[in-house]
Amino acid sequence: MADPKETNEKYHIKRFHSAGKENPDYGQARDWLQAVGFGFHDERRSDEVIDKILAMYQADNRELTGVYVNDEPPLHALDQGFPVATFGTLENKLNIGFGQELRTRQITAVSVRGTHRRHGLLRGMMTADLAAAKDDGFVLAALTASEASIYGRFGFGVATFERSIKVDTGPKFRIRHEPVGRVEIADPRVLLELAPEVFERAHRGTPGSIVRQDSYRHHVSGAMKRDGTEDKAIKCALHYGPDGTIDGYVSYKFAGWDTKPYTMEIVDLVAATDSGYLELWQFLGSIDLVEQVSWPEAPIEDPLAWALVDGRCVTSSDYRDMLWLRVLDVPAALSARRYGSDGRLVLEIRDALGFADGRWELASDGGVVTVRDASGGPPDLSMDVTDLGSVYLGAVSPVTLASAGRIREHTPGVTLAAQQMFAVERPAHCLTHF
Numbered sequence: 001m002a003d004p005k006e007t008n009e010k011y012h013i014k015r016f017h018s019a020g021k022e023n024p025d026y027g028q029a030r031d032w033l034q035a036v037g038f039g040f041h042d043e044r045r046s047d048e049v050i051d052k053i054l055a056m057y058q059a060d061n062r063e064l065t066g067v068y069v070n071d072e073p074p075l076h077a078l079d080q081g082f083p084v085a086t087f088g089t090l091e092n093k094l095n096i097g098f099g100q101e102l103r104t105r106q107i108t109a110v111s112v113r114g115t116h117r118r119h120g121l122l123r124g125m126m127t128a129d130l131a132a133a134k135d136d137g138f139v140l141a142a143l144t145a146s147e148a149s150i151y152g153r154f155g156f157g158v159a160t161f162e163r164s165i166k167v168d169t170g171p172k173f174r175i176r177h178e179p180v181g182r183v184e185i186a187d188p189r190v191l192l193e194l195a196p197e198v199f200e201r202a203h204r205g206t207p208g209s210i211v212r213q214d215s216y217r218h219h220v221s222g223a224m225k226r227d228g229t230e231d232k233a234i235k236c237a238l239h240y241g242p243d244g245t246i247d248g249y250v251s252y253k254f255a256g257w258d259t260k261p262y263t264m265e266i267v268d269l270v271a272a273t274d275s276g277y278l279e280l281w282q283f284l285g286s287i288d289l290v291e292q293v294s295w296p297e298a299p300i301e302d303p304l305a306w307a308l309v310d311g312r313c314v315t316s317s318d319y320r321d322m323l324w325l326r327v328l329d330v331p332a333a334l335s336a337r338r339y340g341s342d343g344r345l346v347l348e349i350r351d352a353l354g355f356a357d358g359r360w361e362l363a364s365d366g367g368v369v370t371v372r373d374a375s376g377g378p379p380d381l382s383m384d385v386t387d388l389g390s391v392y393l394g395a396v397s398p399v400t401l402a403s404a405g406r407i408r409e410h411t412p413g414v415t416l417a418a419q420q421m422f423a424v425e426r427p428a429h430c431l432t433h434f
């Protein structure tokens with residue numbers, strides 16, 4: 001079932017956009033959203049919350065895919081209008097390093113009802129969507145994964161990581177930094193307007209960053225929690241740069257007097273400048289009656305630990321994969337990048353789904369990048385398309401992948417050259433969950 005027009009004995013597939021009440025697609029968009037909520041064990045959402053979420057999805061221009069059963073279900077079972085499998089897509093820009101961006105197909109809301117799993121529904125939706133994305137000219141597809149074992153078979157490789165941190169903000173907490181700007185408390189609702197602007201500025205300087213979907217500004221401003229209600233616990237501080245421009249913010253909330261040590265939880269921390277980042281941490285470290293600040297989406301390579309007088313104030317846990325990338329068009333992906341060093345490599349890429357198979361010569365000379373077909377000659381490096389996704393943003397070293405037996409080096413020393421070429425100007429980090 002690779003195509004929405006196609007049906008088989010058991011199922012048919014439909015694609016539509018998120019829609020408001022006035023639109024004929026409203027009913028199926030609403031039932032689709034309830035099905036996603038069921039797949040991710042959410043509470044059943046009220047009509048009011050559904051409408052709010054659908055409005056955000058409209059702002060994102062999301063396309064929604066549902067798989068439906070052909071036969072009428074037995075009495076009392078969910079009716080045919082509820083999809084048994086869901087799949088959502090949207091499009092945003094990914095920062096691929098050195099100021100370059102690529103429009104990227106984002107895949108989200110993948111769920112298959114337990115009673116219909118292992119019938120090939122995910123495989124059908126995924127292969128059809130990747131083919132459609134390639135036809136639409138997308139060079140990359142991206143997702144975040146609930147389990148690490150699902151998406152490699154579809155050509156996705158882990159491209160960025162994140163971790164949870166706890167920072168001791170007691171007497172040991174001191175940051176070696178003389179502030180150049182200032183931090184002020186604001187009503188968190190200002191983030192409804194400000195968060196996307198500040199994020200956009202931070203995004204431009206952060207390899208691995210994807211522009212955020214509409215729901216972010218609602219969540220980080222406290223306007224709407226996952227259950228649709230207002231989050232009255234959210235607080236907000238803004239960072240003003242030396243010229244008065246708002247170049248960072250932190251949205252945070254108190255974990256409660258029952259949590260020891262007393263903890264402030266970061267909901268979102270975005271800074272477009274290094275000084276803004278450190279000054280927001282200086283602010284967090286100065287909050288009275290609190291002994292610890294926690295952040296579940298911290299970067300792996302974090303300047304905070306290096307700026308602290310005592311780096312052991314930071315403890316980390318739950319180091320995990322974050323963004324997964326799937327290269328759909330190898331020459332376009334290689335040509336779009338700027339490289340950390342000059343060099344020349346012939347890459348052989350294998351792709352079980354056939355989108356990216358081939359051999360290409362990549363050369364970067366004084367910043368001028370050329371990519372040409374090299375199907376006639378011998379490769380320097382052979383790798384699966386998943387591994388190209390992993391090395392593409394510079395967060396995974398080809399040397400490590402070669403040691404793991406994933407990348408094969410045919411020309412001695414070329415794996416290190418590849419590591420230097422794929423390096424980006426600062427550590428890749430993606431602060432957008434989708």
Ligand SMILES: CC(C)(COP(=O)(O)OP(=O)(O)OC[C@H]1O[C@@H](n2cnc3c(N)ncnc32)[C@H](O)[C@@H]1OP(=O)(O)O)[C@@H](O)C(=O)NCCC(=O)NCCS
Binds near residue numbers: 121147149
């Ligand atoms: C994960 C999920 C979407 C799989 O759907 P499905 O329709 O059963 O998958 P398919 O039958 O199309 O299987 C496709 C392939 O993935 C494999 N697979 C499916 N679920 C897997 C899992 N959880 N772990 C490892 N492999 C998995 C299948 O074995 C199959 O392999 P093959 O085609 O190479 O033989 C489904 O189990 C689900 O909805 N889970 C809960 C929600 C979730 O985790 N969603 C993912 C969000 S990122």
